[in-house]
Amino acid sequence: MTERLDLAFPSGDTECRAWLYLPEDGGVRPALVMGHGLGGVREMRLDAYAERFAAAGYACLVFDYRHFGSSGGRPRQLLSIRRQLQDWRAAVACARSRPEVDPRRVVLWGTSFGGGHVLATAAQDPAVAAVIAQGLFTDGAASALAMRPDSSVKVMARALRDVVGARLGRPPVMVATAGPPGSAALMTAEDAESGYLALVPDEAPFANQVAARFALDIIRYRPGRQTAKIACPVMFCVCEHDSVAPARPTLHHARRAPHGEVRLYPHGHFDIYVGEPFERVVKDQLAFLGRHVPLSASPAPR
Template structure:
């Protein structure tokens, strides 16, 4: 395979992306998988591992960073806004359909964690999507908010309000870590959050791991799971039974409403299925789903 740096227009800026192209002669346009990360994540945090497996199986992959993150444009940096990220998804899908050697009717959307929720919304709004994969997806803002200890939730909310008020007066953004140890002021503070995220970071990389704090006020109001019944393509929900970030019970409830939904369950935590043996099992299940529903010819 080859990996090329590309970029595409999105809203008022541009998203940076990697384009994976399988090698080998073929006159048949290939399916393409559009991929993006979750809460504050960027491509370098193990998305390359998944894209390499998919490309090895013959799929083109477009792996992008949201605006305000990674190599993409946008100020302030680390601004996580749900509406803007969903706009980036629509732009990524539109761009993927224009790529040489790609079948515009065989676009698959793949998202993980918070991006898994974006995949549900994107597939529900675009009937041309061929298939979707939502990995350990965020589906229910209330369930995820209730999983946060009350004191931590109060501290996070206070920082988010301070950031929002300051933004109205043109002040510099107030940021908040995306993860931290239990008891810290961060968006994810379960015992497995800090070690789990650190396993995704490339060795020696100095990647930002915070976001603009006002985002925390959006979480409790966001319910991408409500859109599952509107997804008219095959969709795979890869669910970790011991998920402390996106509680599995609510995710399974929403997944059951998808007309063409499939579920794979793992006796693992939210971050386990990115690495090691759980990754191997997870990616094998995803490749089997793709082979059934969007085969490479």
């Protein structure tokens, strides 16, 4: 039976909480470091993926970003790209330090906004063994253009209020992470609110909101531009009908990865977390791992 440990690792001035999944037969293993997307927490189906990878023999470190879920950080629900990238680096360092993990065979696995983060992280870390990015965010400008204009205006107005308030020491002005079409939310496509909230189990440490200032940062974040710098194999799992992270710019950036592999899925952004689409994408990801980060490789000496 797979073992799941609760642990924490330092990042910035606080710590991130994580689960470490260990295969039942022990030994030193390759590991996946796994992080969620926009405002997501690890209970939102990351455990389902980790259980499959662990059953196949891979260790998995699944973490919450600072300011979200069970991790530390104040104020709560502050989505900082810079801090989340720091959290990724800290999570990778934690995985490599574990005696159960082969430090030469650490894989980055990110979904949605986290799919962009793994591209940016791998571009700066040549020791990463492989990357899996699904439903991935690659281009802030493209995602912003995919928003309804009425929602964009409402969100930007709150973002400006939040920035001014932060300078005056006031509590954050919030926007919904996912909401109905036309609302003041970051994701307002027809399938966004229902698809996003369906991933949240009862009693998860989750709030459907983030500090609005994030909307001013996302437009400038284009992690897809870093694909040409990634030396390791990269699997791009692209949803053809993605309403949140448009497929076209993602495919453009994927073509620039020296060792990129693209898998297309005829689904929307939130479909691949459950049901048959989930089964298919996990099968493909395990096949990718088997080709590029097999369990049989000799572990690195410590």
